[in-house]
Amino acid sequence: MAELTIAFVDLTGSVSVFETLGNDRATKAVTKLTQWIGSVGLENGGKVVKMLGDGVLLSFTNNRLAVETMTQIQQEHAQRVAQWPNRLKLMMQIGMARGQVIQVDGDCFGDAVNVASRLSDLAGPEQILVTDVVIRKLGTRHGVRSRSLGPMRIKGRVEPCEVFRIEWQTEMLSEFLTLPADLHQLGMSAESVFGGIELGWLDANQSFNLTDLPLKIGRVPEADFVVNDPRVSRLHASIDIRSGNYVLEDISSYGTWVRFDGAENAISLRRQECLLHSDGEIAMGAPFSDFSAPTISFRLVDGQMVLGRPR
Numbered sequence: 001m002a003e004l005t006i007a008f009v010d011l012t013g014s015v016s017v018f019e020t021l022g023n024d025r026a027t028k029a030v031t032k033l034t035q036w037i038g039s040v041g042l043e044n045g046g047k048v049v050k051m052l053g054d055g056v057l058l059s060f061t062n063n064r065l066a067v068e069t070m071t072q073i074q075q076e077h078a079q080r081v082a083q084w085p086n087r088l089k090l091m092m093q094i095g096m097a098r099g100q101v102i103q104v105d106g107d108c109f110g111d112a113v114n115v116a117s118r119l120s121d122l123a124g125p126e127q128i129l130v131t132d133v134v135i136r137k138l139g140t141r142h143g144v145r146s147r148s149l150g151p152m153r154i155k156g157r158v159e160p161c162e163v164f165r166i167e168w169q170t171e172m173l174s175e176f177l178t179l180p181a182d183l184h185q186l187g188m189s190a191e192s193v194f195g196g197i198e199l200g201w202l203d204a205n206q207s208f209n210l211t212d213l214p215l216k217i218g219r220v221p222e223a224d225f226v227v228n229d230p231r232v233s234r235l236h237a238s239i240d241i242r243s244g245n246y247v248l249e250d251i252s253s254y255g256t257w258v259r260f261d262g263a264e265n266a267i268s269l270r271r272q273e274c275l276l277h278s279d280g281e282i283a284m285g286a287p288f289s290d291f292s293a294p295t296i297s298f299r300l301v302d303g304q305m306v307l308g309r310p311r
Helices: 014-021 023-043 063-081 111-122 132-136 169-178 180-194
Strands: 002-012 046-051 055-060 091-104 107-109 128-131 146-152 161-166 196-201 204-209 215-218 237-242 245-250 256-260 267-269 273-275 280-284 295-301
Touching: 002 023, 002 063, 002 111, 014 023, 014 237, 023 046, 023 055, 023 063, 046 063, 046 107, 055 063, 055 111, 063 091, 063 128, 063 132, 063 161, 091 111, 091 132, 111 128, 111 161, 128 132, 132 161, 245 256, 245 267, 267 273
Parallel strands: 091 128
Antiparallel strands: 002 055, 002 091, 046 055, 091 107, 128 161, 146 161, 196 204, 196 295, 215 237, 237 245, 245 273, 256 267, 256 280, 280 295
């Protein structure tokens, strides 16, 4: 047996993410996030015991490093998702406990494992709940802010356990004010996980991440992608994602036409919508047969970058 600090990190909000992105893309996003959590743990002296779908179980010999690592994970992830729409936000709830742990074939068993799991279930999004033992083992001058939530009855334990909440948000604000360049880089790498869509018209080319959707295409400057042609309505069309599929909706006065690469025929839309299943072109206000029709090219981008912290 060994005395270890166990941390259980569970993701919340996955139902909305799966409904929005579809199974394949959402699974990829969840996997990249859990891999990132594991990599941060490893870099800080921890061990990834196992991945549990949308959760990660980690163990640490050093209790202080365990608390600092979980705080770091919450801070960096909060900065990453600050600009994401609510439907794509995967938040973290973390439970931690320290005690004697039995290690068998790479897995961990013991009261600390069970308590950490229960505290993760009790925690809300963006919370870290820990036992009193974790707080006591920090020693003096640790700089960790915490608040006692009082004794709690935890399933599987006879006696109540005093639970503390780690107050990490104040430190996050301090880092936010002093590291603007790093935060920008962090946000970009996170958003690329989901992929996106690229639009081009004449010399204008613009990329949109899934966190930017829905986007509006139109003639006015308020549009997300501007096509300055009199046949284009003020707000002509919108692009969103539903169940992992890109959807183009015509909201114009004169109609929209869609032609996919390799296809001979175009799809005509009048206050209708269609799935953008592959790359192609969009004619706005006039069909493709009119050689002067304002035509936008579009390309679907699949997210490939791995989540990580700025170096």
